Amino acid sequence: MAVILGIESSCDETSASICIDGEIRSNIIASQAIHAKYGGVVPELASRAHQQNIIPTVDQAIQQAKITKNDVDAVAFTRGPGLLGSLLVGTSFAKAFALARQIPLIEINHMQAHILAHFIDNPKPDFPFLCLTVSGGHTQIVLVKDYFDMQLVGETLDDAAGEAFDKTAKILNLPYPGGPLIDKYAQMGNPTAFALPEPQIPDFNFSFSGLKTAILYLIQGKVKENPNFIEEHLYDICASVQYRIVTILLNKLKKAAKHTGVKDIAIAGGVSANSGLRQALLDMGEQYKWRVFIPKFEYCTDNAAMIAIAGYHKYLKQEFVGQDIAPLARMHV
Ligand code: KG4
Numbered sequence: 001m002a003v004i005l006g007i008e009s010s011c012d013e014t015s016a017s018i019c020i021d022g023e024i025r026s027n028i029i030a031s032q033a034i035h036a037k038y039g040g041v042v043p044e045l046a047s048r049a050h051q052q053n054i055i056p057t058v059d060q061a062i063q064q065a066k067i068t069k070n071d072v073d074a075v076a077f078t079r080g081p082g083l084l085g086s087l088l089v090g091t092s093f094a095k096a097f098a099l100a101r102q103i104p105l106i107e108i109n110h111m112q113a114h115i116l117a118h119f120i121d122n123p124k125p126d127f128p129f130l131c132l133t134v135s136g137g138h139t140q141i142v143l144v145k146d147y148f149d150m151q152l153v154g155e156t157l158d159d160a161a162g163e164a165f166d167k168t169a170k171i172l173n174l175p176y177p178g179g180p181l182i183d184k185y186a187q188m189g190n191p192t193a194f195a196l197p198e199p200q201i202p203d204f205n206f207s208f209s210g211l212k213t214a215i216l217y218l219i220q221g222k223v224k225e226n227p228n229f230i231e232e233h234l235y236d237i238c239a240s241v242q243y244r245i246v247t248i249l250l251n252k253l254k255k256a257a258k259h260t261g262v263k264d265i266a267i268a269g270g271v272s273a274n275s276g277l278r279q280a281l282l283d284m285g286e287q288y289k290w291r292v293f294i295p296k297f298e299y300c301t302d303n304a305a306m307i308a309i310a311g312y313h314k315y316l317k318q319e320f321v322g323q324d325i326a327p328l329a330r331m332h333v
Pocket residue numbers: 011134135136137138161162163165166177178179180183269270271272273274275300301302
């Protein structure tokens with residue numbers, strides 16, 4: 001039997017999970033509401049909140065899995081990419097736990113873990129598959145050849161898709177994170193109410209900074225004519241912005257699928273919780289005869305279950321690291 005404790009602390013969620021023989025038994029997430037009023041994650045506040053939350057979160061994960069800390073066989077933790085101060089909390093905790101219990105330590109790449117969340121539930125994708133990983137910090141198309149053998153096919157040259165949602169929310173005076181709210185309002189709006197440009201970027205790469213500027217100019221111009229423009233057209237604005245972000249993402253994914261000939265297509269990361277993206281991907285999958293893989297909502301945004309499942313697959317290969325390991329703010333898939 002293999003009992004893995006997974007620890008995630010790369011951004012603003014402190015999370016702990018127990019995975020027993022590849023099955024997730026608990027996935028506790030302590031979110032940090034403190035950042036909402038600042039319109040984004042404040043790194044120093046995030047580090048402090050991780051310090052407060054880490055022990056109670058791990059305790060709860062162990063309790064919910066109906067085990068004791070003495071049953072844990074290995075600790076997997078997010079090494080990066082992420083905010084260094086946040087990563088240090090999870091890394092230090094994992095090291096201390098592993099040292100105290102004399103059990104192995106496993107380092108996990110957060111971006112790989114988002115993708116490996118597809119190995120929590122059935123049906124699971126077959127290798128090789130393509131994954132569009134869309135979060136607050138990253139937008140990537142990855143060719144997944146094996147659990148830890150991944151090739152970057154394309155990525156954003158500027159803002160991430162999640163940032164495009166969050167920055168739009170800021171323009172619309174909505175709280176952080178903006179993605180979930182824009183998603184909710186978009187469902188009540190008309191996606192073709194406002195035309196927004198699709199950038200012409202070569203290969204399989206993305207760009208979202210031009211879209212952000214286009215949204216800003218559109219809103220500024222309209223508000224000059226009508227100070228209540230945002231309130232009166234909020235749903236249509238959200239639907240139009242979401243529609244454009246989704247089409248930018250899926251047009252590149254379609255191109256990559258055609259280029260590689262791969263038919264197992266997945267999405268991962270916080271933005272994969274977006275209902276417009278999920279539906280449009282299902283529709284596209286039907287059209288192109290893909291097998292489409294969409295994570296459960298709790299495995300889209302940051303969580304430790306994805307760290308624990310990734311840790312389990314490294315445990316099977318006995319891929320451990322020493323106590324001299326350090327977190328990395330930047331890491332490639
Ligand atoms: O993966 P994640 O939890 O953290 C990072 O690793 O960045 O992703 C967070 C991002 C935020 O930008 C948030 O606005 C976005 O995911 N997000 C959404 C939705 N839920 C979360 N974006 C669009 N629609 C959603 N439903």
